[in-house]
Amino acid sequence: MGTRSHTAVLLLALAFSALAPSLARADDDRKDHVYVWGEVKNPGAFPWKKGLTVPEVIRLAGGFTEAAHRNRATLTRGKREITLTADDLTPASERDAIKLERGDVLRIERGALRVEGEVRSPGDYGLEHGTVRQALIAAGGPTPAADLDSVYIARGGKVIRVDARALLTGGPAAENPTLEPGDVLHVPRSHSRVTIAGEVNRPGAYDLEPGKLERLEDLIAIAGGPTAKAQVARIELRRATRAGERPQVETINLEDPTQDELQRNPVLQSGDYVVVPAQRRGRSMGINEVYQIGVLILTLVSILMGR
Secondary structure (H helix, E strand, O other): OOHHHHHHHHHHHHHHHHHHHHHHHHHHHHHOEEEEEEOEOOOEEEEOOOOOEHHHHHHHOOOEOOOEEEEEEEEEEOOEEEEEEHHHHOOOOHHHOOEOOOOOEEEEEEOOEEEEEOEOOOEEEOOOOOEHHHHHHHOOOEOOOEOOOOOEEEEOOEEEEOOHHHHHHOOOOOOOOEOOOOOEEEEOEOOOEEEEEEOEOOOEEEEOEOOOEOEHHHHHHHOOOEOOOEOOOOEEEEEOOOOOOOOEEEEEOOOOOOOOHHHHOOEOOOOOEEEEOEOOOOOOOOHHHHHHHHHHHHHHHHHHHHO
């Protein structure tokens, strides 16, 4: 080796010896931290402490983003990669949580879709369920209480309405929107409602409820009962048979003992509109009174014509 080569080797050796403590400190510093990357709000390095768990470090990192896959993540520990599930990311109790070791790297994956509301298995699903129909089927389908006419996608600040009824029944013109990471597909609960107006103390709309609000008398009672001016012998029950058609109107007399129970106190259906009218001013005449007046008029007419 020439003089220049010896000098270069000597300089490299001196530089390494100078950097070695810093590199060692950096390596020790790295080992004294854990790392969270991917779909969390504040990714980065966090000081390790004994007993630090996966859910705890996710909270330290600001929690999941909207696009986070909450059913799957990867924990790198040395040369090993451990796949975490929803039970690991959000365990039932801290006692069941995975404890982290020095230098662990937790990566939260992207690509979650969330299905909420009236489905049999609400939760997070991957992008392999990329359309509304696929996501609904993956979530076990709607429950009997689902309002399929009001399903929507929440995407950031936007709301996108979906005709889930047509989708699930195979309607030929039904749109099947593609879902994006972070989308929340919401299936609302159906509210079977009836409305009462007129001479009751608390007119308004009420939810049908088995065992509590099922029949006409139940509705009147929940609405505070009839007022002093109510004419319960001529209550109107308006019931729409199909959307867009004029409702059928049935007059019900709560005081008529000759009617059977179902006629006098019918079972209500969602969308029914009940009107309790006010009594007419003045006294109404009975049939006998009308008959007597008629006879009197005819008698007067015959007397006048006989003159």
